[in-house]
Amino acid sequence: MTDWTETYRPRSLSELRGNDKAVDAFREWAETWDDHREAVVLHGSPGVGKTSAAHALAADMGWETMELNASDKRTADVIERYAGRAANNATLEGASGADDTGGRQLVVLDEADNIHGNYDRGGAGAITKLVKSSGQPVVLIANEYYDMSRGLRGATRDIEFRDVSKRSIVPVLRDVCRKEGIEFDPDALDRIAERNSGDLRGAVNDLQAVADGKERLALEDVVTGDRDRSMGIFPFLDLVLKETDSAREALRSSYDVDETPDDLTKWIEDNVLKVYEPAEADRAYDHLADADVWLGRVRASQDYSYWRYAGDDLAAGVAAARDGTKGGWTRWGRPQFYRSSSNAADHVVRNVATAGGLSMATARREVLPYLAAMTHHCKPRDLTVLMAAAYDLEAEHVSFVTGSGETTNKVQSIVEDAEELREALMEEHSGGAFVGVAGGDADGSDVEGDGSESDSPADSDRSDGADDGQATLGSDADGSDAGDADGSTDPGDADDEDQSGLSDFV
Numbered sequence: 001m002t003d004w005t006e007t008y009r010p011r012s013l014s015e016l017r018g019n020d021k022a023v024d025a026f027r028e029w030a031e032t033w034d035d036h037r038e039a040v041v042l043h044g045s046p047g048v049g050k051t052s053a054a055h056a057l058a059a060d061m062g063w064e065t066m067e068l069n070a071s072d073k074r075t076a077d078v079i080e081r082y083a084g085r086a087a088n089n090a091t092l093e094g095a096s097g098a099d100d101t102g103g104r105q106l107v108v109l110d111e112a113d114n115i116h117g118n119y120d121r122g123g124a125g126a127i128t129k130l131v132k133s134s135g136q137p138v139v140l141i142a143n144e145y146y147d148m149s150r151g152l153r154g155a156t157r158d159i160e161f162r163d164v165s166k167r168s169i170v171p172v173l174r175d176v177c178r179k180e181g182i183e184f185d186p187d188a189l190d191r192i193a194e195r196n197s198g199d200l201r202g203a204v205n206d207l208q209a210v211a212d213g214k215e216r217l218a219l220e221d222v223v224t225g226d227r228d229r230s231m232g233i234f235p236f237l238d239l240v241l242k243e244t245d246s247a248r249e250a251l252r253s254s255y256d257v258d259e260t261p262d263d264l265t266k267w268i269e270d271n272v273l274k275v276y277e278p279a280e281a282d283r284a285y286d287h288l289a290d291a292d293v294w295l296g297r298v299r300a301s302q303d304y305s306y307w308r309y310a311g312d313d314l315a316a317g318v319a320a321a322r323d324g325t326k327g328g329w330t331r332w333g334r335p336q337f338y339r340s341s342s343n344a345a346d347h348v349v350r351n352v353a354t355a356g357g358l359s360m361a362t363a364r365r366e367v368l369p370y371l372a373a374m375t376h377h378c379k380p381r382d383l384t385v386l387m388a389a390a391y392d393l394e395a396e397h398v399s400f401v402t403g404s405g406e407t408t409n410k411v412q413s414i415v416e417d418a419e420e421l422r423e424a425l426m427e428e429h430s431g432g433a434f435v436g437v438a439g440g441d442a443d444g445s446d447v448e449g450d451g452s453e454s455d456s457p458a459d460s461d462r463s464d465g466a467d468d469g470q471a472t473l474g475s476d477a478d479g480s481d482a483g484d485a486d487g488s489t490d491p492g493d494a495d496d497e498d499q500s501g502l503s504d505f506v
Helices: 020-031 050-061 076-087 123-133 150-154 166-179 186-195 200-211 219-224 233-243 247-256 261-274 278-301 304-320 342-356 360-374 381-390 395-402 409-428 457-463 468-473 494-505
Strands: 039-044 064-068 105-109 138-142 156-161
Touching: 020 039, 020 050, 020 156, 039 050, 050 064, 050 105, 050 138, 123 138, 123 150, 150 156, 166 186, 166 200, 186 200, 186 219, 200 219, 233 247, 233 261, 233 304, 247 304, 261 278, 261 304, 278 304, 342 360, 342 395, 360 381, 360 395, 381 395, 381 409, 395 409
Parallel strands: 039 138, 039 156, 064 105, 105 138
Antiparallel strands: none
């Protein structure tokens, strides 16, 4: 059985349904490529036509295509060997020369936001290098634009493909039915388009699943063939905070999102002010406060039946707080304290609790939010270094607390500085454990010697009652005590300043 999504894939940009502005921008990018020579990222939800647009553009321009997708092992070597060769106008094995196709080859890298794991090691860096030096047009395809590295985003132009509207999906389904010789009830096609929530490819797949082999498609066929679909978090926010006038529909949508009511509350709380007027927000926050009360009862009793009441408030209540629908597009943001991964969150909370002698619950609820606020985006840097040192945090943990990207140079340098600080403090407070190794005389003689070291300034300090550990750790290179006679130290000493700051956390 042939795949209808491939059979009826658009062969020209003019055949694409929906996203007219994105298509026009994509065409303009290609026609003026010689002037700017930038790579482009097509990003948006799955099934909205990004990959189809890339191949349709190549057909319109008379360009050969070279595609590397997620099923390939996209290591740095593979990208440089295949995509890199195409980008430098080399002829690929089995393909005709670039001169036979209008002088260009279009390099298409699918799922550019999903380069991870051992197979893709080094791939992200290779792609960034590729788009900066390419001698051919390069198109990156991504579902989540901000899952791509900042360096790659900065080196490319971006074009967003929005979800395809129901009124754009239905004509496509109608055309497919007519070409397949299938009669249909209009309500059946409306139902398929509505259930796929902007996913054109999914709608065509659904149509094939319920209509293939039939001479007529009825609404009953679609109802019994509905797939179990879950709603993404961003469509959910669109629906609750902007689109629906029905509290019942908002509540029903909360059941379709693969998130707990705790997480949905965080998402809504952090994004509601982007679209609500002050009076609307005031009413919405009342409902969120009520939702939090119900969630508190869940945590206290472990009775998850209370979730339904939290859902009433966070979805239906917040939607009802609006005075009307909201237009335009809104960039929803990830909540500041939303987990990047459960492992990272647990590690940070456990280390904070251990260092402070706190319970995990107290560390999570009362300490972590303050740490995140004080070190947001790693500012101030010195304080972030102290935090990472105090709680023994790696890059993923610093990223979780601060909200900065785990792979950024800023986070990596903070982790390195924190490790150096920890090592320095460990040596300083080792009680002389390292002196026997590093404390020899310049000529290499043992510090123990033949006992003559009893006349050293450090021993003289001990006779005056000075602390042994302070005398050892506070010595200058010549063995003299770094402190004053009364035991005080130089206030300008860098190590003392660092230790003072570190104690603020510990």
